Amino acid sequence: MFETLILMLDATMRVSAPLILAALAGLYAERSGIVDIGLEGKILGSAFAAAAGAAVYGSAWIGLGFGVLASVFLAMIHGFACITHRGDHIVSGVAINTIVAGLTVTLSMNWFSMGGQTPTLSGDARFLSVTLPFADALADVPVIGLIYSELLSGHNILVYLAFLMVPATYWAIYKTRFGLRLRAVGENPHAVDTAGISVAFVRYRALIICGILCGIAGAYLSTAHNAGFLKDMSAGKGYMALAALIFGKWRPVPVLFACLLFGFLDALAIRMQGVEIAGIGEVPVQAIEVLPYVLTVLLLAGFIGKAVGPKAIGRPYVKERA
Amino acid sequence: MSQAKVPAWVNLALIPFLNILLAFVVSGLVILAIGEDPIEAASFLIYGAFGYNEGIAYTLYYATNLIFTGLAVSVAFKGGLFNIGGEGQAYIGGLGVGLVCLSLDHTMPLYIIAPLAILGAAAFGAAWAYVPAYLQARRGSHIVITTIMFNFIASSLMVYLIVNWLKEEGRMAANSRTFEESAWLPHLSDILAPLGIDIGYAPLNLAFVLALVCCVLVWALLWHTRWGYQLRTLGTNPTAAKYAGIDTAKVTIWAMLISGGLAGFVGVNEIMGANHSLLLNFTAGYGFAGIAVSLMGRNHPIGIIMAAILFGALYQGGSELAFEIPTITPEIVIVIQGLVILFSGALEHMFKDRIEGFFIRRAVA
Numbered sequence: 001m002f003e004t005l006i007l008m009l010d011a012t013m014r015v016s017a018p019l020i021l022a023a024l025a026g027l028y029a030e031r032s033g034i035v036d037i038g039l040e041g042k043i044l045g046s047a048f049a050a051a052a053g054a055a056v057y058g059s060a061w062i063g064l065g066f067g068v069l070a071s072v073f074l075a076m077i078h079g080f081a082c083i084t085h086r087g088d089h090i091v092s093g094v095a096i097n098t099i100v101a102g103l104t105v106t107l108s109m110n111w112f113s114m115g116g117q118t119p120t121l122s123g124d125a126r127f128l129s130v131t132l133p134f135a136d137a138l139a140d141v142p143v144i145g146l147i148y149s150e151l152l153s154g155h156n157i158l159v160y161l162a163f164l165m166v167p168a169t170y171w172a173i174y175k176t177r178f179g180l181r182l183r184a185v186g187e188n189p190h191a192v193d194t195a196g197i198s199v200a201f202v203r204y205r206a207l208i209i210c211g212i213l214c215g216i217a218g219a220y221l222s223t224a225h226n227a228g229f230l231k232d233m234s235a236g237k238g239y240m241a242l243a244a245l246i247f248g249k250w251r252p253v254p255v256l257f258a259c260l261l262f263g264f265l266d267a268l269a270i271r272m273q274g275v276e277i278a279g280i281g282e283v284p285v286q287a288i289e290v291l292p293y294v295l296t297v298l299l300l301a302g303f304i305g306k307a308v309g310p311k312a313i314g315r316p317y318v319k320e321r322a
Numbered sequence: 323m324s325q326a327k328v329p330a331w332v333n334l335a336l337i338p339f340l341n342i343l344l345a346f347v348v349s350g351l352v353i354l355a356i357g358e359d360p361i362e363a364a365s366f367l368i369y370g371a372f373g374y375n376e377g378i379a380y381t382l383y384y385a386t387n388l389i390f391t392g393l394a395v396s397v398a399f400k401g402g403l404f405n406i407g408g409e410g411q412a413y414i415g416g417l418g419v420g421l422v423c424l425s426l427d428h429t430m431p432l433y434i435i436a437p438l439a440i441l442g443a444a445a446f447g448a449a450w451a452y453v454p455a456y457l458q459a460r461r462g463s464h465i466v467i468t469t470i471m472f473n474f475i476a477s478s479l480m481v482y483l484i485v486n487w488l489k490e491e492g493r494m495a496a497n498s499r500t501f502e503e504s505a506w507l508p509h510l511s512d513i514l515a516p517l518g519i520d521i522g523y524a525p526l527n528l529a530f531v532l533a534l535v536c537c538v539l540v541w542a543l544l545w546h547t548r549w550g551y552q553l554r555t556l557g558t559n560p561t562a563a564k565y566a567g568i569d570t571a572k573v574t575i576w577a578m579l580i581s582g583g584l585a586g587f588v589g590v591n592e593i594m595g596a597n598h599s600l601l602l603n604f605t606a607g608y609g610f611a612g613i614a615v616s617l618m619g620r621n622h623p624i625g626i627i628m629a630a631i632l633f634g635a636l637y638q639g640g641s642e643l644a645f646e647i648p649t650i651t652p653e654i655v656i657v658i659q660g661l662v663i664l665f666s667g668a669l670e671h672m673f674k675d676r677i678e679g680f681f682i683r684r685a686v687a
Contacts, residue, residue, distance in 0.1 A: 035466075037406075037466070037470070077664070080669075081664065081668035081669050082668070085668075085669050085671045085672050086671055087667070087668035087669055087670065087671060088667065088668060090404050090406070090466050091613070091617070091663060091667035091668045092664070092667070092668030094406065094610065094613055094663055094667075095660050095661075095663035095664035095667060095668050096660070096664075097660075098610060098614075098656060098657075098659055098660030098663055099656075099657055099660030099661060099664065100660075101653075101656055101660070102653040102654065102655070102656025102657035102658075102659070102660060103352070103653075103657050103660075105651055105653040105656075106352065106356070106650070106651050106653050106654050106657060107356070109649070109651045109653075110356040110357075110649055110650075110651075116651075236474060239470055239474065242467070242470070243467075243471065246467060284482050284486065286478040286479065286481055286482040287478075287482070289478050290474065290475050290478040290479070293471040293472075293474045293475050294471075294475065296467070296471055297453075297457070297463070297468055297471050297472070297475075300457065300461075300463035300464065300467060300468060301457045301461050301463050302461050302462075302463070309464075
């Protein structure tokens with residue numbers, strides 16, 4: 001029983017990692033007042049760029065670089081539309097998701113002619129699991145050994161990075177001058193402007209960070225979690241991250257727990273396939289799969305707490321002219 | 323800046339044309355980047371979509387779905403609501419159609435099944451839109467997020483229902499049994515053949531006529547009824563609508579019900595008209611494509627018909643193109659669709675402000 005639980009938590013960590021990265025990416029964007037439903041597209045675009053880069057240059061790190069570049073580029077298109085041209089944030093996000101869904105398949109068919117996939121990555125072209133020090137030596141110690149060597153050790157470096165990004169984001173958002181300005185821009189851009197700080201510049205920087213984090217999430221999918229790019233491989237992770245962001249009420253630590261909860265449900269759904277529970281019978285996998293979305297809707301409806309987003313979210317800021 | 327000085331054709335024709343042109347230029351660059359000739363690709367595409375009768379019929383068949391989802395998005399848009407859940411509403415609408423057909427096809431004739439199936443599509447699609455609508459109107463939850471969530475919930479629900487309950491016994495494929503012919507919506511090929519028009523095997527069916535009827539009804543509803551006026555007021559200025567005594571919550575909910583019902587009609591075309599069985603993922607992105615259609619069609623039924631035919635032509639021409647030039651995949655159409663959403667939606671102010679400024683200055687001078 002204990003071992004099963006550890007294995008499920010281990011799976012939870014793997015599944016949650018991209019969610020955490022993407023949800024934190026969304027956090028930067030949305031706290032600055034930019035709605036970002038383009039997380040999905042950025043993850044998918046980065047997953048393709050990372051896999052393509054890693055396949056061609058044989059290095060997962062170069063792949064990661066390409067992934068981040070692609071994702072930041074998409075974030076800048078979003079910024080150009082929403083910040084510079086005061087476009088609708090949702091429409092821009094939908095546009096980015098649509099373009100990427102088509103473009104990744106078009107390009108991968110053309111570059112690799114493998115039915116929309118990239119070549120299978122191996123060796124240095126993938127992020128392999130890292131064994132933490134003494135993991136093997138401690139493996140036989142009861143309880144702690146299992147937790148340390150199974151649960152904590154043996155993930156790839158991007159998983160650890162994802163979890164490290166939570167305190168880093170907390171610090172950046174709440175303890176730095178940039179974070180204060182970022183939050184202020186999302187709540188009351190006019191006040192920030194009056195203080196002589198460029199609203200547009202703060203928002204662009206928030207989107208760059210958003211792009212970098214989504215880029216890492218995408219690279220994780222194609223070069224760490226899987227060994228290559230598959231058509232539509234982001235499979236709604238961006239939207240689920242968005243749900244986690246709302247579920248965590250736009251705050252880094254609650255967002256982490258939302259991602260872990262959603263990741264755990266995912267791991268549970270896989271484990272519950274075909275399992276009979278005494279008294280209930282077989283629980284349909286789909287019933288567990290939809291829980292993150294149902295929970296988010298319930299939260300938004302105000303039945304479990306209340307989710308209040310940044311005040312100026314989704315509204316373009318028009319600088320007053322004399 | 324006075325709007326009145328800008329000639330109407332600038333807003334209705336010139337700006338949409340420029341946005342589309344830009345989307346096509348960028349798509350052309352993508353085709354150039356993968357080493358093919360964009361002009362050659364375009365000519366294959368146009369021939370595939372309009373060059374022969376069967377191609378035209380396929381174009382109109384795809385356009386049927388896009389008219390439904392385009393109208394769905396624009397009715398909500400007119401009320402200032404972004405219904406991004408057309409995909410889920412269409413999916414559940416198809417369930418309504420499928421259930422009617424599966425339960426009545428052995429006993430009832432078509433002229434009873436068809437109206438019931440159409441009602442079923444509208445009722446199921448509207449019901450799926452009702453919860454997000456209610457939550458937006460009464461509890462203030464953001465409709466974009468709830469409709470996205472409902473797309474995923476719809477998708478899981480349909481997998482569960484089809485795989486566990488509706489799947490044909492003893493078959494691997496996840497779809498229901500094929501309906502009896504009494505539940506097949508007549509194909510236009512049977513109607514046009516006596517007139518000497520051969521459209522081959524294109525699944526263009528009477529749902530196309532339903533789509534055109536919907537356009538007329540939506541037009542009348544939005545511009546010639548009291549409710550339509552209330553909806554447009556709500557969309558233009560919610561505060562003014564409230565002070566004018568409009569029950570904004572009620573208008574919001576009804577707008578979403580109509581929007582969901584329209585999206586549900588995709589099920590009529592796909593399930594009853596083309597596939598004759600209930601299957602997984604038949605919505606194939608039409609719900610999202612509806613956003614591009616309504617943006618390009620400027621939220622007006624005439625514009626939506628034109629935009630739907632253009633995108634229908636891209637779908638049909640795109641598969642023809644992929645056949646002629648194998649290095650170009652049909653997904654290029656998705657790229658074009660996304661670029662249209664980007665240029666005529668998200669970046670609409672980029673040209674608009676400059677061009678309007680130009681005409682205003684000229685009018686003043």
